[in-house]
Amino acid sequence: MLSQASGRLGFNVVILDPEENSPACRVSQGQIVAAYDNPTALQVLGKACQAVTFEFENVPARSVEILIEAGCEVAPGPRALAVAQDRVDEKSFLNSIKVPTTAFAAINDLGSLRAAVASLGAPALLKTRRQGYDGKGQAWIKADSGAARAWAAIGAQPAILEARAEFVRELSVICARGRDGDIAVYPLGENTHAGGVLKTTLAPANVGSQTKAQATRIARKILEGLDYVGVMGVELFEMPGGRLLVNEIAPRVHNSGHWTQDGCACDQFEQHIRAVAGWPLGPTAAHARVEMTNLLGNEIKAWKALAADPAVRIHIYGKREAKPGRKMAHINRILPLARSRPRSPGPARKS
CATH class of the missing domain: 3.40.50.20 (Rossmann fold)
Structure with a gap:
């Protein structure tokens, strides 16, 4: 793309x-x-x-x-790539520029894991420091006694332990910075997951002006802190009361930004190329509300019916084999772009 x-x-x-x-x-x-x-x-x-x-x-x-x-x-440069490749370095960087995250601890062995569980409490989420995505390379520790089992489950390798976040919903913001330092931010998306994999993104999300401003401030701090050039995805936890925590950053175009292909005049892919090439950044306003849905594994077999739906735009990746959980395509369902009041917080969910 x-x-x-x-x-x-x-x-x-x-x-x-x-x-x-x-x-x-x-x-x-x-x-x-x-x-x-x-x-x-x-x-x-x-x-x-x-x-x-x-x-x-x-x-x-x-x-x-x-x-x-x-x-x-x-572009992006090696620092942004290196920071995003190591979860401990990533959260340490975010905290150093005053961007809030969940509490965390670096884990090097079973002893340090047990100490971190005692400090952060359980349940807590153990993730490998490097590699791992879409739910891979991570394990929940639901009680102090589960540390050894979780350590074995991730292959007994360097890791990060993250405190549980009682969040209301996950949001994400797609942002970009040009070679001239200009910054562009897309409307927020609201994400839902299934089995650790992003399933849908609804954008623009139903959020208030304070949430938008908070997300924009966070995006600007990260982009400027890394002297970044290109598009970045920033995953956010919306906490009760409206405070945003950063879950992860992605130094690239992001799955939760696919909605921009059919919801914006300049999508995230064009925006990234504009930034890398030194062009002016494009507009980020939404001209439609979009529900993006990933098609995983054999869900791609429904392509014909989806392609027949006039409200759907289908984007097929051309991968040879449909494996369980593998992202084979996504659809963007076009919805009316209507003004609405911010959604009232529902029951909290856990990271």
Whole structure:
């Protein structure tokens, strides 16, 4: 989708991906088939491209540094990537710029885990420091006695323990910063999950002006704190009383921003390319309300019926195999854009 947006703006795109004939390759001008840390491939990519970006945060930060050392323009930069790759570093950075998060502790062994559970209390959520997404690499500790079992479940590797957050709902904000420091923020989305995987995003979310302003302040602090260039997704917990905590940041276009493809004149993918290329940022106002739904695994088989619905726009990724829980596509259901009062907080949920 980044490549398709690039094409609309007149750019040619080369993809570096270890998967031959990847979905992105099929809508790009070329592909280098190699590992993300292959030095020869990085050299070829740097010579072929005027600017380089990435679309997920498991790319080695060192690869970005190598490209920059060779004189290539890369955005976002290596610091943002490195911070987002390590959950302890991420939360430590957020707290250092006065952005609130849940309480947490770094975990290096079973002893430190037991001490952290005693300090933070149970239930608490144990996550691997690196890798892991969509519910993978994490385990709940529901009582002090569950520490050993959770430690084994995540593979006894460096981790973070997060205190439970009694939040009302999860929101997210898609934001962008250009090379000139200009910042653009999209309307907030309200997210629901199933099995640890994002299922739907409704945007613009039904929130008040104070919540919007609070989310914008948070987004600005993060973008400026990282000297960031590009689009970023920021996941937020709305607490009782309206306070927002940051759950995670993603240094890339984000699943909860897919609604912008059919709800905004300039979607998150075009916005990211604009920022990376040094263009002015595009408008972020919504012209429609959208409910984005991920199609996971065999749900893609309903594509024909969904494509027949006049209110639905379907975006299929072209992945070869539909595995359980794998994101195969998403739909954007267009809803009337009506003004409404902020939703009253419902029963609290737990992170």
